[in-house]
Amino acid sequence: MAENSARDRILADIRAALRTTPADKPPPPAAIARPSFSDNDRFRAFVQRLEAVAGTWEEVAKAADVPKAVAAYAAQHELEKQVAVAPALAHLDWDAAGLKIDTQAPAPARQLGLTEAVCAVAETGTLVLSSSADHPTTLNFLPEYHLVVMHKDSLVTHLEDAWQLMRQHHQVWPRTVNLVTGPSRTADVEQTIQLGAHGPRSLHVLIVA
Amino acid sequence: MTKRFQLRVEKALNDEHLGKALGHARDGFVVKRQNAIDAFPEFEQCREQAAKIRAHTLAHLDDYLLQYVEKVEALGGQVHWAPTAADARQIILDICAAEKAKVVTKGKSMVSEEVGLNPALEEAGYELVETDLGEYIIQLAHEPPSHIIAPAVHKTREQITELFHQHHQALGYTEKVTSIPGLVNEARQVLRQQFLSADVGITGANFLIAENGAGVIVTNEGNGDLTMSLPRVHIAITGIEKIVPTLDDVSVLLRVLGRSATGQSMTSYTTFFAGPRRDEDADGPEAFHVVLVDNGRSQMLADPEFHDMLRCIRCGACLNHCPVYGSIGGHAYGWVYPGPMGSILTARYQGLDHEPDLPNACTLNGHCAEVCPVKIPLSELMRGLRRHQNAQGMQARPARWGLGLWAALAQRPRLYRMISRIAAGTMARAGKQGVLRSWPLAGGWFAGGRDLPKPQGKTFMDVWKKRNG
Ligand code: SF4
Numbered sequence: 001m002a003e004n005s006a007r008d009r010i011l012a013d014i015r016a017a018l019r020t021t022p023a024d025k026p027p028p029p030a031a032i033a034r035p036s037f038s039d040n041d042r043f044r045a046f047v048q049r050l051e052a053v054a055g056t057w058e059e060v061a062k063a064a065d066v067p068k069a070v071a072a073y074a075a076q077h078e079l080e081k082q083v084a085v086a087p088a089l090a091h092l093d094w095d096a097a098g099l100k101i102d103t104q105a106p107a108p109a110r111q112l113g114l115t116e117a118v119c120a121v122a123e124t125g126t127l128v129l130s131s132s133a134d135h136p137t138t139l140n141f142l143p144e145y146h147l148v149v150m151h152k153d154s155l156v157t158h159l160e161d162a163w164q165l166m167r168q169h170h171q172v173w174p175r176t177v178n179l180v181t182g183p184s185r186t187a188d189v190e191q192t193i194q195l196g197a198h199g200p201r202s203l204h205v206l207i208v209a
Numbered sequence: 210m211t212k213r214f215q216l217r218v219e220k221a222l223n224d225e226h227l228g229k230a231l232g233h234a235r236d237g238f239v240v241k242r243q244n245a246i247d248a249f250p251e252f253e254q255c256r257e258q259a260a261k262i263r264a265h266t267l268a269h270l271d272d273y274l275l276q277y278v279e280k281v282e283a284l285g286g287q288v289h290w291a292p293t294a295a296d297a298r299q300i301i302l303d304i305c306a307a308e309k310a311k312v313v314t315k316g317k318s319m320v321s322e323e324v325g326l327n328p329a330l331e332e333a334g335y336e337l338v339e340t341d342l343g344e345y346i347i348q349l350a351h352e353p354p355s356h357i358i359a360p361a362v363h364k365t366r367e368q369i370t371e372l373f374h375q376h377h378q379a380l381g382y383t384e385k386v387t388s389i390p391g392l393v394n395e396a397r398q399v400l401r402q403q404f405l406s407a408d409v410g411i412t413g414a415n416f417l418i419a420e421n422g423a424g425v426i427v428t429n430e431g432n433g434d435l436t437m438s439l440p441r442v443h444i445a446i447t448g449i450e451k452i453v454p455t456l457d458d459v460s461v462l463l464r465v466l467g468r469s470a471t472g473q474s475m476t477s478y479t480t481f482f483a484g485p486r487r488d489e490d491a492d493g494p495e496a497f498h499v500v501l502v503d504n505g506r507s508q509m510l511a512d513p514e515f516h517d518m519l520r521c522i523r524c525g526a527c528l529n530h531c532p533v534y535g536s537i538g539g540h541a542y543g544w545v546y547p548g549p550m551g552s553i554l555t556a557r558y559q560g561l562d563h564e565p566d567l568p569n570a571c572t573l574n575g576h577c578a579e580v581c582p583v584k585i586p587l588s589e590l591m592r593g594l595r596r597h598q599n600a601q602g603m604q605a606r607p608a609r610w611g612l613g614l615w616a617a618l619a620q621r622p623r624l625y626r627m628i629s630r631i632a633a634g635t636m637a638r639a640g641k642q643g644v645l646r647s648w649p650l651a652g653g654w655f656a657g658g659r660d661l662p663k664p665q666g667k668t669f670m671d672v673w674k675k676r677n678g
Binding site for chain 2: 006007009010011013014015016017018020025026027028029031032033034035036049053087104105106123124125126131132133134135136137138140141142158159160163166167172173174175176177178179180181182183184185186187188189190191192194196197198199200
């Protein structure tokens with residue numbers, strides 16, 4: 001069937017169907033139902049929820065301290081010293097931290113990948129990552145250990161607040177926006193949760209104060 | 210038809226593996242959902258709002274679809290409309306042929322099951338790999354999914370061990386792995402190669418957003434993301450009813466979806482994808498196609514009695530809370546959608562006479578409607594199906610009478626158990642002749658006014674309790 005006629009047929013069927021239902025079509029609902037918690041415990045709420053989904057975190061004083069923290073994490077988990085890094089973070093002093101970096105995408109089979117969040121959502125302990133030249137999306141999924149840089153002042157309360165930020169920053173919605181809430185997991189074998197199905201086994205957030 | 214359903218039910222009730230696997234599932238899903246809802250005092254308000262958003266969207270479906278399509282095309286994506294299942298298959302076969310694809314990876318998609326995509330692709334010679342672990346397991350077993358969010362929920366660890374051992378030996382995995390981490394890890398390694406070599410990646414979509422032209426997939430494994438971002442081409446296939454007006458609306462639906470499905474406030478990965486890779490992007494597919502499937506949906510929209518069913522967001526809660534599903538599993542339902550939602554979708558999409566026993570297998574205990582996050586009155590819809598069947602004379606009189614009694618008893622569990630146990634015992638003793646006629650308590654199960662098999666000595670509830678106790 002020609003594409004246009006298929007479209008017209010479906011639309012005609014929908015329109016015919018909608019005529020048979022009452023003329024007073026329901027309006028969009030106004031109130032937004034969302035979890036409530038006071039703004040001052042937003043940070044606590046975020047890290048608690050992050051921990052609840054098996055995410056880990058640490059605070060670093062400033063962005064320049066990120067390479068050192070990554071190196072310490074790699075040493076602690078006995079990982080290779082070659083790290084896949086989002087181009088947005090390539091300018092940091094990796095040599096000084098004793099690490100080598102790859103910035104091409106899709107990331108080669110590196111154990112550790114580092115990306116940067118646009119913002120984070122306290123409601124669910126979620127990181128919001130958006131794709132661009134500086135932020136490849138595959139880097140969020142290919143390495144076994146996923147480290148994410150998040151700026152403390154980018155923490156928002158609810159999902160709707162994150163959308164508001166995205167609308168301000170992006171005229172056009174990016175190709176991919178990943179909401180990451182904990183490491184990859186599956187419960188497909190006997191309903192038992194196992195971390196690291198196809199994506200990262202670990203998620204560690206470096207929170208820049 | 211009736212015969213087939215009955216045989217599948219008997220087979221299911223006698224399958225020890227199935228009983229064990231379903232036992233795990235039921236407890237897991239039900240308890241996790243309850244905990245998640247207890248921790249979210251606004252759940253009921255949110256559910257109310259979710260139902261309204263879905264109703265509003267459906268009432269303006271044409272407008273929102275066109276808004277979405279306009280955005281996708283502006284981003285360089287291609288939109289395909291599929292009035293029927295055959296159209297959907299053909300569209301995807303044509304894209305794969307034009308791309309000279311060899312390896313096609315797939316994320317979990319119920320719509321692709323609905324339109325019979327996998328057999329069509331395999332017949333056309335593509336190497337097709339399901340990447341969701343559950344889907345991968347049942348692909349190896351050559352079985353259809355038995356649950357809409359946990360396709361391999363009917364398989365035990367032992368069965369998965371055997372399947373992997375059988376299929377992965379040729380790939381060099383000669384040791385038999387039996388632990389859960391071991392099995393997951395082996396699948397991870399095997400599938401990693403497929404992700405990297407695929408030409409086309411096919412996913413479903415949980416939602417399509419009119420506001421920005423993005424599609425949404427909700428997963429825990431990350432397989433959907435690798436499927437859509439590594440190959441040259443990404444095809445998303447989904448039903449026309451999946452549209453949502455805005456990002457704010459999607460937030461409300463996500464709040465009820467995860468909690469209802471797996472008890473998660475958010476799944477590990479919720480991904481918004483829009484169009485192909487941009488010039489400035491570091492990765493992503495060069496081409497993006499979305500296939501919008503009607504396949505009976507606009508017809509259901511026209512039906513004032515059943516159009517509420519289109520609100521369904523495929524969370525699976527109604528399956529997880531259904532005692533019938535919990536006992537017989539998804540395969541007994543005979544089509545891709547099982548459980549309460551499946552009984553209705555099957556009757557609507559495949560015709561009332563496709564699986565005439567489905568609405569009658571229901572105990573009308575109402576749990577499904579109570580847990581449905583978009584407030585679909587599932588029990589009422591089920592009653593409606595029965596009315597239509599009766600009107601069409603699809604049931605013999607004795608079965609109808611039996612059904613009413615059975616349904617009434619099902620709402621009084623203690624009495625029901627007592628009576629049915631007595632009845633089973635009595636009939637087992639009396640049943641020398643091997644078949645029994647007109648056993649009212651089994652009306653729901655063995656409708657159709659035919660002879661009934663001799664009870665095996667245990668009642669449905671006994672079997673169920675033993676399994677879950
Ligand atoms: S009918 Fe309701 S409970 Fe069942 S899958 Fe659909 S949304 Fe979930």
